[in-house]
Amino acid sequence: MAELPRVIRDSESLLKDIYSTLAVSDDAQRRLSQPNTIIQVAIPLRMDDGSLQVFKGWRAQYDTTLGPAKGGIRYHPDVDAEEVTSLAFWMTIKNAIVDLPFGGGKGGICCDPKKLSKMELERLSRGYIRAIKDIIGVDRDIPAPDVNTNATVMSWMADEYNHIVRANVPGVITGKPIGLGGSQGRVEATGLGALKVLDLWAQRQQKKPQDLTVAVQGFGNAGYYFAKGAREHGYRVVAVSDSKGAVYAKEGLDPEPIWQHKNQERELKGFIYSDNSVSDEQEQQGSVEQLTNDELLSLDVDVLVLAALEDQITDENVANVNAKAIVEIANGPISRSADDKLFQREIPVLPDVLANTGGVIVSYMEWLQNRSGDYWTADTVRERLHERLERQSERCFEMAEKHQVSLRQAAYMVAIERLATAMDHRGTQSYFSNGQDQ
Numbered sequence: 001m002a003e004l005p006r007v008i009r010d011s012e013s014l015l016k017d018i019y020s021t022l023a024v025s026d027d028a029q030r031r032l033s034q035p036n037t038i039i040q041v042a043i044p045l046r047m048d049d050g051s052l053q054v055f056k057g058w059r060a061q062y063d064t065t066l067g068p069a070k071g072g073i074r075y076h077p078d079v080d081a082e083e084v085t086s087l088a089f090w091m092t093i094k095n096a097i098v099d100l101p102f103g104g105g106k107g108g109i110c111c112d113p114k115k116l117s118k119m120e121l122e123r124l125s126r127g128y129i130r131a132i133k134d135i136i137g138v139d140r141d142i143p144a145p146d147v148n149t150n151a152t153v154m155s156w157m158a159d160e161y162n163h164i165v166r167a168n169v170p171g172v173i174t175g176k177p178i179g180l181g182g183s184q185g186r187v188e189a190t191g192l193g194a195l196k197v198l199d200l201w202a203q204r205q206q207k208k209p210q211d212l213t214v215a216v217q218g219f220g221n222a223g224y225y226f227a228k229g230a231r232e233h234g235y236r237v238v239a240v241s242d243s244k245g246a247v248y249a250k251e252g253l254d255p256e257p258i259w260q261h262k263n264q265e266r267e268l269k270g271f272i273y274s275d276n277s278v279s280d281e282q283e284q285q286g287s288v289e290q291l292t293n294d295e296l297l298s299l300d301v302d303v304l305v306l307a308a309l310e311d312q313i314t315d316e317n318v319a320n321v322n323a324k325a326i327v328e329i330a331n332g333p334i335s336r337s338a339d340d341k342l343f344q345r346e347i348p349v350l351p352d353v354l355a356n357t358g359g360v361i362v363s364y365m366e367w368l369q370n371r372s373g374d375y376w377t378a379d380t381v382r383e384r385l386h387e388r389l390e391r392q393s394e395r396c397f398e399m400a401e402k403h404q405v406s407l408r409q410a411a412y413m414v415a416i417e418r419l420a421t422a423m424d425h426r427g428t429q430s431y432f433s434n435g436q437d438q
């Protein structure tokens with residue numbers, strides 16, 4: 001990569017503002033401006049028809065001052081070195097915000113998993129681990145799920161790593177299935193963590209869930225659990241979308257039958273017309289409409305939740321946003337300049353680096369449980385998740401009020417204060433997760 005990754009170029013003005021408010025040493029500023037390690041690997045895959053394809057994969061470790069790198073693995077046709085580096089930067093920031101003893105990493109394979117059979121997917125996942133085995137490890141870099149990867153993929157990966165090192169090391173990967181070292185509560189943690197952050201923010205604004213309408217872009221793992229939990233907490237979820245389209249009901253949707261439909265058909269489209277599993281309530285209302293993705297993004301709702309991918313709100317469509325507040329569950333769904341425009345319009349954004357930390361927090365708990373061999377109940381996981389989110393969200397809310405800045409800027413300030421202090425204490429001869437002394 002000839003120049004700095006886009007996320008760093010885009011964050012330049014945000015970081016500059018932070019450096020002018022907080023006393024951040026020049027050394028720490030320089031360190032934060034460059035990724036630590038990024039490797040590109042080739043993964044040969046024998047296809048079911050006997051042919052050979054070679055896939056490109058990456059693992060980036062942006063910074064490991066606070067601990068081993070931590071972050072998910074994404075399977076998507078758009079994955080490239082720049083994307084994983086940006087995502088690893090955000091992991092560095094978010095792990096620092098919620099005070100985890102981890103640095104930031106992210107990985108991915110450029111592929112379309114929908115076009116691979118289950119056996120091909122397993123061989124590809126195992127091949128990826130063989131290719132990156134030297135830079136991961138329970139105290140080095142701990143991958144986890146992200147877009148298009150799940151607990152089954154994580155169990156293949158952990159199993160492959162165990163074969164390589166000839167030992168059972170469940171803590172090298174988190175997000176595994178329960179029974180194979182997975183933690184209670186990990187699958188739903190990202191969506192429910194974001195809901196907790198929204199609850200805390202709404203409480204502070206003296207807003208009640210019953211008075212708030214919600215639209216969710218991205219009805220995948222995170223979006224589904226968010227929508228389900230939001231409905232249970234009393235919010236009115238009026239719309240959800242996936243990559244092919246959206247459904248809308250003014251009176252509110254029940255996410256459960258929509259999720260069943262999506263799992264059967266692999267898309268939301270056609271939900272109301274072809275599906276018998278529609279809830280009684282929806283049937284009585286008979287009012288579920290199909291919308292385009294663009295229409296969902298411009299709905300006049302109290303809360304728009306972005307739970308799909310990066311760059312969904314940009315200069316091109318930010319003027320169409322009619323929501324009163326936005327929650328980012330996806331990483332980087334709002335471009336930097338669109339974010340500035342939302343701030344000028346006084347539309348608060350609960351930023352990704354705080355709102356989507358539920359997943360990595362429960363991954364941390366899984367890692368702790370794997371290391372101790374002592375497994376916790378779902379209640380214990382939930383209580384600890386809520387307690388950490390309450391403490392760290394309050395810190396961000398207070399920082400925003402004290403400095404009269406956006407919640408994103410406040411969250412970055414919390415992270416950079418922690419990172420810079422650790423970097424200054426640590427000095428320049430740091431051990432890096434790639435195993436090299438620098």
Ligand SMILES: NC(=O)C1=CN([C@@H]2O[C@H](COP(=O)(O)OP(=O)(O)OC[C@H]3O[C@@H](n4cnc5c(N)ncnc54)[C@H](O)[C@@H]3O)[C@@H](O)[C@H]2O)C=CC1
Nearest residue numbers: 147148190218219220221222242243308329330331356359
């Ligand atoms: N799974 C996790 O633990 C975490 C996920 N995230 C982020 O949350 C986001 C979603 O992750 P998952 O739910 O795990 O992925 P997923 O793959 O389960 O779901 C993504 C959903 O977004 C939909 N989608 C894609 N493009 C869309 C578009 N243009 N409009 C509407 N929907 C679209 C897909 O159809 C799919 O339903 C990603 O950005 C991920 O990085 C962040 C933190 C943790």
Ligand SMILES: O=C(O)CCC(=O)C(=O)O
Nearest residue numbers: 071072144146359360363
């Ligand atoms: O669970 C983890 O370790 C990280 C999840 C992730 O990739 C993310 O928060 O974006």
